Amino acid sequence: MQSATPASFPAGPMPATVLFVDDEQRILRSLRMLFATQFKVLMTTDPREALVMLKRETVHVLVSDQRMPIMQGVDLLRKARDLSPDTMRLLLTGYSDLEAIIDSINEGEVFRYINKPWNADELRSIVGEAAAIAVGLRTLAPAVPLRGETAQRRILLIDDAADVASGLRTMIEEGFSGAFALDWVTSLPDAMGILERNQPSMVISELSVGGDDMMPFLKLLKLHHPHIVTIVQTTFRDTGLLVELINQGQVHRFLPKPMRKAMMLRGIQSGMELAREIHLHPEVAARHRVDVPPRPADAGLVGRIRSLFRGGPASR
Amino acid sequence: MEHVAELSVNVEPLDPEVSIMEVGDLFLEPRYDGFLSLPVVRDGQPIGVISRYGVQKVLMGRYGRELQGAKPVVAFMNDAPLVVPLEHSVEQASRHITRNIRFPIVEDFIVTRDGEYHGVGSVIDLLRGLEDRLMARNDSLAQSLNRLQESQTQLVQSEKMASLGQMVAGLAHEINTPLGYVRNNVELAHSAFGQLREMQEVFDSLVMLLQSPQADDAALQQAFERAMAVRGQAAAGFAPEDMEALFTDTMYGLEQISDLVINLRNFSRLDRSAVVNVDINQCVESTLLIAHNLLKHKVEVIRDLGELPPVTCAPSQINQVLLNLVSNAAQAIEEHGRIRISTVCHGGFVHVLVKDDGKGIRAENLERIFDPFFTTKPVGEGTGLGLSISYKIVRDHGGHIRVKSKPGKGTAFCVSLPVTSGA
Known part of the structure; x- marks a missing residue:
């Protein structure tokens, strides 16, 4: 094991x-030199030692x-998530492997890619942000539940295809025996309407709906409504897009079409558990804080979304 | 011309009761000049054909005209004539006629429509029709051949691009790693340098004060404290040994990047002459460097390189062949394994053996692996052209490529190239 504690830390709370x-x-x-002054740095070339x-x-x-x-990064992240869920997980890699990125979302629940x-500077800022969130979460006292769970949790599906909607509806009824209600819309404006009226806990969305690109919406959704858990279900696969969904959307699951029942069931299950946790302890939402998108591609559409969000319920 | 209908000529048929003498007179008329024979039709149905030859036989006999002339044509006609439906193709008609025609050719054939008399056709016209069709088919075949050749060139090119693309992606990743720490280290060094420069300035002003006779104690004290503070900051940042280690790492990283670029240039040989005398061992080494990314962590490479005389070849093509074999071998190995590369000179040839202990090739696939587009990979992966192109390259060099394999045990490819004559 190698660790480095520099000669003097700035006075104050223990470094992360x-x-x-x-x-x-x-x-x-190289990384140690970058972070040793601000943090307690641990390092290893052996992922098994990392788990220890x-x-x-x-x-x-x-x-x-x-x-x-010895072990792929995504496998390490997945094991780390189970072993120490409060540890913020980052993937730093020169290798673009589509499958690995999808796994890092679905199994590693990675914070940043x-x-x-x-x-x-960017890396320092991201690690700093992650550390601050982790420290903040660990100092949380066990909170008292804010309110009872009388209301049925709602899921909002945004997709063009009727067969996707009916398939999902059937699966939710069978798999969760009516614990969740499904609202289905086929356009962005309709989605905004449901968000306002029905306050869903989860959004399941395609990437393009009614001719609109849903990426700006998904990013802004997480920014303004961090308590809503999102699942993207699509056939489209592209590494650039996935990295955006991680860094700026903190999407909970990235699932294929046609729908694979077991995957979707597990995704909804874990997503709703997360939504519940955030509902009980709103600070936990910080664990999935998103990067503000640098420059929106379509100013008109994003402007529209922003204004709709601003008119809606205040984000917590 | 495609169908019999197009060469059918509508001639007025003969009534069965017309006398043979009248038929003779008809054949003398100018309007029947082109016809070898005339059809005999009863109630729309063709029942026979009477040829000039047939008429001649009757009327030229002794007292033929007087004795037979008044008899009806049915008595002398060929009652089993050649009949062809008009929708038949020229080829079909030709086959039927060839099978059934009698020599000498004295008759035209009858063309029917739904079994009823439609017209007559001549064998000469049929032949002409056939020849036209043959010419047209030749043209179309020539065009197809052209298109196929173009496609083939494109496919070979795209296979090269595909394998190049894979190689480039692997190399990009290899370069990314040293680039990562080199870049970071330079940034860290820059910031450390900034601190050192600040320190130097502060100490310079302290020394100047010490040297100046007018300096008062208070100013001196202040300068001293500042110097200590700046020095303290620098010490908290980086120890000199750490910075030294970073510089060593940085130089190593730059070496690595340099090597990767050199390997790429060597492998592609873009800046060298196309055909040269080479030591094939160099090609092996060049290929192994480029393939490093595919092999590391998974495959152990064993070299057994003998002394080799020069071979006249296009090294970039030989590199392509070797890379194809090595990457196939690496892909055949599932978790961990070995690739053994041996070279030897024997019998006027340089032999390169690429042997792996991967999953092997099944006997029924073994005879097809050099076929274009043959692949055992799932749809979408690979072009199936790698080995067929390698085969072509080796053949073009006057060499041969052989394979042996045992499923579950491994595979061995042997590339043999002729030694430069006179070497």
Whole structure:
């Protein structure tokens, strides 16, 4: 195990702990130099050792490479999520593998996906943000539930296809015996309407609906309504888009079409559990805080969405 | 011309009761000049054909005209004439006629429509029709051949692009890793340098004050404290040994990136002459460097390279063949395995053996692996052209490529290239 505590930390609260995992030693040395002044830095080339560290001490942020001989980064993230769910998980990789990125969303619930070579300032800022969230969550006292769970939880489906809607409706009725109600819309304006009126806990959306690109909506949704858990269900697969969905949308699951029943059931199950947790402890939403999109592609559409959001219920 | 209908000529048929003498007179008329024979039709149905030859036989006999002339044509006609429906193709008609025609050719054939008399056709016209069809088909075949050749060129090109694309993606990842820490280290060094520069300025002013006779104690004290503060900051940042280590790492990283670019250039040989005398071992090494990304973590490479005389070849093509074999071998290995590459000179040839302990090739597939588009990969993966192109390249070099395999055990490919004559 290698760790580095620099000569002097700035006076104040204990520094957060960041664990770096990469099969290239030189990358680790370089990252340590970048973070040693602000954080307690742990590093290892062996993902198995990383898991031991996660068990043994409080790690606030885990930053891992993807392509490693012993274990892939995504596998490490998944195990880390089970072992230490409050540890914020980041993937720092030079290798674009579509399957790995999808897995990092669905199984690793990764917070940010960063490409190598990285920009030092950006990386510092992302790790800093992740650490702050993790520290904030750990100091949470166990909260009292805010209100009872009398209301039926609602799911909003945004998709053009009627067969997708009916398939989902049937599956929800069979799989969850009416615990959740499904609202189905086929356009963006209709979606905004339902958001306002019915206050769903979860949104399941395609990427293009009624001719509109749903990406800006999904990003802004998470920004303004962080308590709503989103699932994207689509046939479209593109690494750039997936990275945006992670970094700026913090989408909970990325699922294929045609719908695979077991995957969707598990996705809704875990998503609703997360929604419930956020409902009881709203601060937990911070764990999935999104990056504000740098520059919207279609100013007109985004402007419309923004104004609709501003007119809606206040985000918590 | 496609169908019999197009060469059918509508001639007025003969009534069965017309006398043979009258038929003779008819054949003398100018309007029947082109006809070898005339059809005999009863109630719309063709029942026979009477040829000039047939008439001649009757009327030229001794006292033929007087004795037979008044008899009806039915008595002398061919009552089993050649009949062809008008919708038949020229080829079909030709087959039927060839099978059934009697020599010498003295008759035209009858063309029917729904079994009823429609007209007559001549064998000469049929032949002409056939020849036209043959010419048209030749033209169309020539065009198809052209298109196929173009397609083939495009496909070979796209296979090259596809394998190049894979290689480039692998290389990009390889370069990304050293680039990551090199870039970070340079940024860190820059910021450390900034601190050192600040320190230097502060100490310079302190020294100047110490040297100046007018300096008062208070000013000196202040300058001293500032110097200590700045020095303290620098010390908190980076220890000199750490920075040294970073510089060593950075130089190493730059070496790596450099090597990768050189490997790429060597492999593609874009800046070198196309055909040269090479030591094939160099091609092997060049290929293994490029393929490193495919192999690391998964495959152990064992080299067994013998002394080789030069081979006249296009090294970029040989590299392409070797990369194809090595990447196939790597893909055949599922979790971990070995690839053994041996080279030896024997019998006027340089032999390169690429052996893996992967899953092997089934016997029924073995004879097809060099076929274009043959692949055992799932749809969408690979073009199935790699080995067929490799085969062509090796053949073009005057060499051969052989394979042996045992499912579950592994596969061995042997590429043999002729040694440069006179070497």
